[in-house]
Amino acid sequence: MRRREFLAALAALPARALADSILVHEHVLVDFIGADKITTGRYDAGEVFRAAKPKLEEVAALGCRRLQECTPNFLGRDPALLKRLSEAVGIDIWTNTGLYGARNHVFLPEYAKRETADQLARRWIEEWRKGVDGVKPRFIKIGVNRAPLHELDRKLIRAAALCSRETGLTIASHTGDGGAALEQVEVVVEAKVAASRFVWVHAQSEKDHAIHEKVARLGTWVEFDGISPRSKEWHVECVRFMAGKGLLSRTLISQDAGWYHVGEPGGGNYRGYGYVYTDFLPALEENWRGQLMRENPAQAFGKG
16 A cells, blocks of 8 residues: 555544544654663664654644653753754644653762752753753653662652743653552652653553552552554453543553664664554443543643
8 A cells, every 4th residue: 555545544433533642652863872871873864764754653643732852861862853843743742851760860960870860850940941952841750660769760750840830741650560650659749740740651661450559549640551463452441440430531641662772783673653542442432532532632732
């Protein structure tokens, strides 16, 4: 099938009714070499652009108007590339501020280990004020490990809370388990930031639905991302559980899809962003789809 015919077929799918939908957790580019080795010269931005553009065009045809790119600084964040793609495809692509402490802090720069939470927050607030390569971060992305939280992880969530308190930005935190989610909510609230400014990223990794419910009832957002053919059944179960508890209004979904993998030939396996539209949403009640893909993301992160 020719590309033009393929895009037309996508646009004709029932999920096309989800015009103006939002993907809250996806990636364009990721480099896992570590904070002490990462450089922008490790990849060709033009090659990444050519790999990403058709994937973004496909999801634009399905009604996506905004994609939140969750690659943090020192992991391959490239706001200039995202801006170029956004202008070429017509999707609003958001970048972030913050730092990623998961995977035992290998992606944290040395200054993050010696500076205080207040100092880190000031760095992120300045990025929000001045922009990064001319692009203003629209949310805070951090990452922490499993509970009990390491002191570095606690510093990151406190810095994120302080940044959120001044900027109004929502915190999206890659989180190892439910215990770590609960600890982070405590830190956020102690910093006098509303729990609704915190998003528990990768909540699908926690297998205890009771913890999903407990965290959601604190007023936070519970995000089941990583949706794929292999995970479809579990993700449907998670969403149905939340709906059954009257908590669909605290639920977010996304795919954690993409990515151009720096260091792999041709960028490796770049997974497209359309599966949630073509296969996952049709497995849910039709009247849930708009809330999950439009209303909830806009409420969690802002309308933009």
